[in-house]
Amino acid sequence: MPEPLLEVKDLRVHFPTEDGIVKAVDGVSFAIQPGETLGVVGESGSGKSVSFLTVMGLINRKSAIVEGEVLFQGQDLLNVPKEELQAIRGNKIGMIFQDPMTSLHPFYKVGDQIAETILAHEDISKKEAGARAVDMLKRVGIPRPDERARQYPHEFSGGMRQRAMIAMALSLNPDLLIADEPTTALDVTVQAQILDLIDRLQSEFNTAVALITHDLGVVAEHCDYIQVMYAGRLVEVGTADDIYYRPMMPYTWGLLKSIPLLTAQEDRLHPIRGLPPSLIHVPEGCPFNPRCPYVFDRCHVEVPQLLPVDGFHAAACHLSLDDRKRIVQEEVLQRT
Amino acid sequence: MLRYIIRRLLWVVLVLVVIVALTYSIFFLLPGGGSDAIANRFAGKQPNPEIVAEVKQQFGLDKPIYVQFYIFTRNLFLGDQYGWPGLGKSFVLRSPLKEVLIQRMWVTIQLAVGAAVIWLLVGIPIGILSALRPRSIWDRAAMTFALIGISMPVFFIGPLALYVFVYKWHILPGSGYSPIGEDGVWQWFNHFILPWCVLALLYAAFYARLSRANLLDVMGEDYMRTARAKGLNERQVIVKHGLRSSLTPLVTVFGLDLAGLLAGAVITETVFNLPGLGQYAVRSVFSLDLYAILDVTIIAAFFVTLANLVVDIVYAFLDPRVRYT
Numbered sequence: 285m286p287e288p289l290l291e292v293k294d295l296r297v298h299f300p301t302e303d304g305i306v307k308a309v310d311g312v313s314f315a316i317q318p319g320e321t322l323g324v325v326g327e328s329g330s331g332k333s334v335s336f337l338t339v340m341g342l343i344n345r346k347s348a349i350v351e352g353e354v355l356f357q358g359q360d361l362l363n364v365p366k367e368e369l370q371a372i373r374g375n376k377i378g379m380i381f382q383d384p385m386t387s388l389h390p391f392y393k394v395g396d397q398i399a400e401t402i403l404a405h406e407d408i409s410k411k412e413a414g415a416r417a418v419d420m421l422k423r424v425g426i427p428r429p430d431e432r433a434r435q436y437p438h439e440f441s442g443g444m445r446q447r448a449m450i451a452m453a454l455s456l457n458p459d460l461l462i463a464d465e466p467t468t469a470l471d472v473t474v475q476a477q478i479l480d481l482i483d484r485l486q487s488e489f490n491t492a493v494a495l496i497t498h499d500l501g502v503v504a505e506h507c508d509y510i511q512v513m514y515a516g517r518l519v520e521v522g523t524a525d526d527i528y529y530r531p532m533m534p535y536t537w538g539l540l541k542s543i544p545l546l547t548a549q550e551d552r553l554h555p556i557r558g559l560p561p562s563l564i565h566v567p568e569g570c571p572f573n574p575r576c577p578y579v580f581d582r583c584h585v586e587v588p589q590l591l592p593v594d595g596f597h598a599a600a601c602h603l604s605l606d607d608r609k610r611i612v613q614e615e616v617l618q619r620t
Numbered sequence: 621m622l623r624y625i626i627r628r629l630l631w632v633v634l635v636l637v638v639i640v641a642l643t644y645s646i647f648f649l650l651p652g653g654g655s656d657a658i659a660n661r662f663a664g665k666q667p668n669p670e671i672v673a674e675v676k677q678q679f680g681l682d683k684p685i686y687v688q689f690y691i692f693t694r695n696l697f698l699g700d701q702y703g704w705p706g707l708g709k710s711f712v713l714r715s716p717l718k719e720v721l722i723q724r725m726w727v728t729i730q731l732a733v734g735a736a737v738i739w740l741l742v743g744i745p746i747g748i749l750s751a752l753r754p755r756s757i758w759d760r761a762a763m764t765f766a767l768i769g770i771s772m773p774v775f776f777i778g779p780l781a782l783y784v785f786v787y788k789w790h791i792l793p794g795s796g797y798s799p800i801g802e803d804g805v806w807q808w809f810n811h812f813i814l815p816w817c818v819l820a821l822l823y824a825a826f827y828a829r830l831s832r833a834n835l836l837d838v839m840g841e842d843y844m845r846t847a848r849a850k851g852l853n854e855r856q857v858i859v860k861h862g863l864r865s866s867l868t869p870l871v872t873v874f875g876l877d878l879a880g881l882l883a884g885a886v887i888t889e890t891v892f893n894l895p896g897l898g899q900y901a902v903r904s905v906f907s908l909d910l911y912a913i914l915d916v917t918i919i920a921a922f923f924v925t926l927a928n929l930v931v932d933i934v935y936a937f938l939d940p941r942v943r944y945t
Binding site for chain 1: 841845851853
């Protein structure tokens, strides 16, 4: 294997609060290779956003205890001086966020905001930066980019704003693009467009992408690898095929079953019962045990480790592999 | 844009007419008011009906109230024998009010603008520094200062300041107004510095709290995270992205505060014996000087409505989401 672009080792992000320590991310390790797409899936509060905000250094270190290593091109981002981190942000790592309505500054023109990113990293004239901003708007498929660059965010629709955010994030041809729920705030037709756009630009710019989402349906066709997070930990990792056709963890099953199918005969949804655990009082043993339909004694005592299933595929579950394979065949896959 | 301004100015005219009508009604309906009572009061120690009638005629009080109101309003907008705008004559001074009011307004303007400069320069930086270090010692000290500043009335802190700086330490000359043209800049400044600071204290405290709260709000906005994610340094993030949007709302507050003061800072002018509009307003009320009361009220209303217009126009320049409609 070549040297990974991003390697996160045993990352822990804990927020001390008056009620106790919120363990938002609790021992997460993963890697992203250059040019590949990693899907990160989990419910709200599973730690998926926090772990990538930590990679970007966007977590306030005064209010959080951060442990572990975040190696980006061999450099530990948790321990670099502020100036070096600033030189990497926006330049080598671009990031887009969930809500494009609020992620752009309402007082500045869209073109100027993109140009600002370029000017922060390259020593060129404002005019050149402006021209490049227009070019980027064109590349993300915004019609009449000249005119659009001179407009304010409120004159853009939601999908257009997300395109503008993508243009901004890719304006310096970063090695890694972190997309934090990029389509959650958009309507369904626009979602598909944005994901296709990210796909297209990824091959054009040869950028690695971390696609964070709570919707397994979204990441299916766009990701090489998928990791499922629950209560601040990884509970299953594998290729997209592994996760879709051979999932080996009850939580992943729940996520898959909760995707509504248009072809299904019944008209009920299949939510995962219960709520995500409080990150202050994570259940003893497996954090998923209160919601797991297959729970048994061991689940209450011992935290399951992420153990290999085959190849890259690994899952954290105490059920025997044979049991899990049987359940997958009988209960999970028959729906699809 | 021009149409918008014209329409808004027409509103200003309407508001002024309504204000005049209201003031008129209140004045004549109040106990001790009314044409007869006023005429009696100015008719000398032993008024007889003839003198009262003459006074009424001289003051223009002999006509029915609605005619008086009509004449006053017409003069206000079209001018009277003393020029434009027609502000009438003082019963007490028996002279046109325009010059008196202009002189007094000039004193008030110096007081209000000077204080405004101080409270902006003190209040906003304190608020910003507090917001950048929330819950730090500096923040707590600054907010304690703000709380004290907001709670200290001018009629307490004013005499206290006079006592300390003038009577006890003899650093500053006493109260009163020293025109810049007569006694020089230094005397002028020495006479104004205390009233400026005392008047500015309340506002500085208020603005410190306001700018702190606004900036803290903005620091949590998504676009601030975007600004950091772009790789901007912390100074750019705060100055260009944070301050711009957190200080813009202050424009509204500032416009109205300044306008309110331009109509007279009654207590400050009284405590420091500054012959401004506020002091004059109080005197006029006590002496039932009808037209002076009306004029001061109109000036106040005019400043406030005008400030509203200016604020709205400036705001549209600062916040592109705001448009004239």
